Amino acid sequence: MTRIIASGVVxxxxxxxxxxxxxxxxxxxxxxGQLMEKAQELEQKxxxxxxxxxxxxxxxxxxxxxxxxxxxxxxxxxxxxxxxxFVVKGKAxxxxxxxxVDPQSSGPGEIGGSSVSGGTRTQLAEGDIVHIPAxxxxxxxxxxxxxxxxxxxxxxxx
Numbered sequence: 001m002t003r004i005i006a007s008g009v010v011x012x013x014x015x016x017x018x019x020x021x022x023x024x025x026x027x028x029x030x031x032x033g034q035l036m037e038k039a040q041e042l043e044q045k046x047x048x049x050x051x052x053x054x055x056x057x058x059x060x061x062x063x064x065x066x067x068x069x070x071x072x073x074x075x076x077x078x079x080x081x082x083x084x085x086f087v088v089k090g091k092a093x094x095x096x097x098x099x100x101v102d103p104q105s106s107g108p109g110e111i112g113g114s115s116v117s118g119g120t121r122t123q124l125a126e127g128d129i130v131h132i133p134a135x136x137x138x139x140x141x142x143x144x145x146x147x148x149x150x151x152x153x154x155x156x157x158x
Contacts, residue, residue: 028057028064030151035066035088039149042068053152065152072141075100075113081154083132087124090148093141094130095119100137115139134158 030038038054045052050071056064069092077100085094098119106112116139124130124140132138134157142148 030056032088035151036149038066039068039088042066046070062153062155065154067150067152069140069142069148069150070146073139075103075116075137075139076106077103077111077137078134078154079109079111080134080156080158081109082134082157083130083138084153084155085124085128085130085132086151086153087126087128087130088149088151089126090146091126091143092124092146092148094122094124095139095141096122096132096136098137113137 038056042052042054046068047070051067051069051073053065053067056066066088069090075095095116096119098116100111100113100115101117102114103111104113116137119137119139122130140148
């Protein structure tokens with residue numbers, strides 16, 4: 001019996017060590033200046049299409065991005081991912097909840113639309129942090145002739 005328990009402890013320790021090694025041992029650190037440099041690299045693409053984003057790093061259940069907007073976005077719903085936004089620069093109105101107008105699949109687990117109807121409006125400014133759970137419609141609305149830079153963490157919830 002003691003041998004079985006000892007074997008179980010060894011197997012559990014090996015499983016935990018394996019799980020720990022699957023996590024990144026690297027600590028990532030980005031300053032606001034570095035985020036702005038990465039956002040400026042998106043400037044031309046955002047000028048042409050109104051917005052641009054770039055993936056920064058990928059982890060086991062989440063990834064990070066930098067996004068630059070020069071105009072309001074369309075409505076979005078992510079079936080499996082929650083969004084965390086950290087506003088680096090600018091102001092916007094975030095509409096959450098409600099329903100997506102003209103919903104269409106925009107990829108696996110992704111729904112897009114022209115707007116969000118009946119949602120709650122929240123004013124966002126530099127330094128604000130927002131968590132948007134999976135399956136919650138959302139849309140960013142920008143004032144005309146403005147720029148909005150935000151750091152995004154997309155976390156797989158389902």
